[in-house]
Amino acid sequence: MSVRNNLSFKRIFKANDIDIKPKNGFWHELVKNKALFLMLLPGALVLFLNNYLPMFGAIIAFKNFRFHEGGFIPSLLKSEWSGFKNFEFMFATPDAFNIIRNTLFYNLAFIITCTVISIAFAIMLNEIYSQKLAKFYQSAMFLPFFLSWVVFNYLVYAYLSPDKGFINMTVLKLFGQESISWYNEPKYWPLIIIIVNAWKWVGNNCIIYLAAIIAVDQELYEAARIDGANRWQQIIKITFPQIAPVIIVMFLVFVGRIFNTDLGLFFQVPRNAALLRPVTQTLDAYIYQTLIGLGDIGMSSAGAFFQSVVGFITIIAANLFVKKIDRESSIF
Amino acid sequence: MSAQNQTEINKLGRVSRKSNFVMNLILLVYASFCIVPLFMSLAVSFTDEKMLTIHGYSFWPRNFTTYAYQFIFSMANQVVNAYVVSMIVTVAGTILSVLVMALYAFPISRKDFKYKNFFTFYMIFTMLFSGGMVSTYLIGVNLLHLKDNLWGLIFPYLMNAFWVIILRTFYRSNIPDSLIESAKIDGAGEFRIFFQMIFPLALPGIAAVALLAMLQYWNDWFLAALYINNPQLMPLPYLLYQIQVSMQFLLQNSSNIGSQAGDILSRMPSESARMAMVVIAVGPIALTFPFFQKYFTKGLTVGAIKG
Known part of the structure; x- marks a missing residue:
């Protein structure tokens, strides 16, 4: 009797064992946590439609796209493959070199100027005696971050307008100089673009560095003081090394995006002036103008695909470095 | 000593x-x-x-006049219209995107959720690789029907992977696991836990993301440049961009000018009216931003240092 009981018990146990296995699978999890899956659904759907479908659509760069009957997807599939033709056309244009050079040059310039200025201001904000003034400066610096690029377009124009701008009509007149036709003179624009970019971003980056500076352990400074280090020595020997991980991580995040530029800065601020294009056209501006202005799907999609791929490589590389420095800060 | x-x-x-x-x-x-x-x-x-x-332009108004504003509000109902469009897009977009992002961040912040890594990666991959502007545009127009549709100004910005990470970090660092467990033992469902516990507790983080989203919707000109041709659906920044080329754009769709159009064109305060529109577009931000600044600061520092 006992043996039989034992056997049947075992049988039940085994049967249960078999049942348990599929319960660990996806479907069981879906039923058990259906509320959590329901919460993910809207976001996952948005990402699918807005981000994943275009990834599939990126094959358009290798096609000679023509609209066929039946909508976009059938047209995409029916269009002939053209290999690397679109890329050949794009890189054969005399602008191609300029565009890539501009993209890289401006990004490098932005990385350097924004990092240096933001850190300098963050240190100053931390060092000045009056906390109230520091708050005020910080708010004022932060303001440009809140403005649309279209607003920047107008604010810059208020200074640089050839016949009404503040610089031509007031500043240059005051010094008896001739007016400058700013929107026709490419040579000034690299500097203007770099200044406008800093204007928009410095306040924002400054807050991040300031947060890092405030988080530094105060005991380190006290110990240094007892050893007789003055404030500047403390800044160089303690503040900098302590915030170095944040600086490096921010730097690498910038580097990861080195093939991307803000269309607002390069399209709105120079007012899309034709004469300025040799120095203001970056990959994003080129893709946008070729797509919307010229309606050339082949060349613009080649540009966009090129940007996606090199961007992917640089982000992965930058993230590998971030991971080495500070595990917490890597994005994946 | x-x-x-x-x-x-x-x-x-x-x-x-x-x-x-x-x-x-x-x-x-x-x-x-x-x-x-x-x-x-x-x-x-x-x-x-x-x-x-x-x-030329200067820092002090010579011959002070409010004519530019009178002109905008009486003649150019296009401006009022654009203002309404911007308001609708900003309010609806902010509410929807915050809801979508705050909900998405909750399961992936949960250590006991088996597929959290998969869904985190599903989201983060969109930060690494994109289909590019052209393919996104063609799919937006042909499959999602975003052309001349207010939805086109809202939908593409509903999910921002970086902000979802900010929210996830915020949940993780402010809400102990034990709190969720005890609520579950008491029989609360996940949605109830989310709306009655997580949402109030994570409010500072959610507010930061909401303000970032609001700013993005209010300032955006790019989506309108891609998708909007109908002047009735243009948001304020895009209208501002349009009148950079020609002030007459404002009069195209004005109903109350009729026969005297030539007269109005000659008296049109084009320069001051442009700047008046800049003031109108910046006004709400410049006036409210000192109050919101601390939430922004919070969001930025959480995202950058702990993200």
């Missing part, structure tokens, strides 16, 4: 008076550099058009 020694050491705790002065000066100059251009656009918007032609 003698008292004198102590004061010596305390002195080492701050920069010298001279350095303090120089730093204040530098910061003051830069701070004014950030604010002053806005004052100039304000001044120009109140300046008489003739004075602008003679003296």
Whole structure:
């Protein structure tokens, strides 16, 4: 009797064992946590439609796209493959070199100027005696971050307008100089673009560095003081090394995006002036103008695909470095 | 340690008076550099058009007049219309996107959720690789029907992977697992836990993301440039961009000008009206931002340092 009981018990146990296995699978999890899956659904759907479908659509760069009957997807599939033709056309244009050079040059310039200025201001904000003034400066610096690029377009124009701008009509007149036709003179624009970019971003980056500076352990400074280090020595020997991980991580995040530029800065601020294009056209501006202005799907999609791929490589590389420095800060 | 020694050491705790002065000066100059251009656009918007032609833009309104604003609000109902469009897009977009992102961040913040890594990666991959502007545009127009549709100004910005990470970090660092467990033992469902516990507890983080989303919707011109041709659906920044080329754009769709169009065109305060529109677009932000600043700061620092 006992043996039989034992056997049947075992049988039940085994049967249960078999049942348990599929319960660990996806479907069981879906039923058990259906509320959590329901919460993910809207976001996952948005990402699918807005981000994943275009990834599939990126094959358009290798096609000679023509609209066929039946909508976009059938047209995409029916269009002939053209290999690397679109890329050949794009890189054969005399602008191609300029565009890539501009993209890289401006990004490098932005990385350097924004990092240096933001850190300098963050240190100053931390060092000045009056906390109230520091708050005020910080708010004022932060303001440009809140403005649309279209607003920047107008604010810059208020200074640089050839016949009404503040610089031509007031500043240059005051010094008896001739007016400058700013929107026709490419040579000034690299500097203007770099200044406008800093204007928009410095306040924002400054807050991040300031947060890092405030988080530094105060005991380190006290110990240094007892050893007789003055404030500047403390800044160089303690503040900098302590915030170095944040600086490096921010730097690498910038580097990861080195093939991307803000269309607002390069399209709105120079007012899309034709004469300025040799120095203001970056990959994003080129893709946008070729797509919307010229309606050339082949060349613009080649540009966009090129940007996606090199961007992917640089982000992965930058993230590998971030991971080495500070595990917490890597994005994946 | 003698008292004198102590004061010596305390002195080492701050920069010298001279350095303090120089730093204040530098910061003051830069701070004014950030604010002053806005004052100039304000001044120009109140300046008489003739004075602008003679003296150019300056920081003080010569022949103070509110004609530019009168003109905008009486003649150009396009501006009022754009304002309404911007408001609708900003309010609806912010509410929807915050809801979508806050919900998405919850399961992936849960250590006991088996597929959290998969869904985190599903989201983060969109930060690494994108289909590019062209394919996104063609799919937006042909499959998602975003052309000349207000939805086209809202939908593409509903999910921002970086902000979802901010929210996830915020949940993780502010809400102990044990709290969720005990609520579950008491029989609360996941949605109830989310809306009654997580949402209030994570409110500072959610507010930061909401403000970032609001800013993005209010300032955006790019989606309108891609998808909107119908003047009735243009948001304010895009209208501002359109009138950069021609002030007449404002009059195209005005119903109440009719026969006197030529007369209005000749008296149109084009320069001051443009700046008046800049003031109108920036106004809500410039006035409210001091109150919101601390939430922004919170969001930025959480995202950058712990993200």
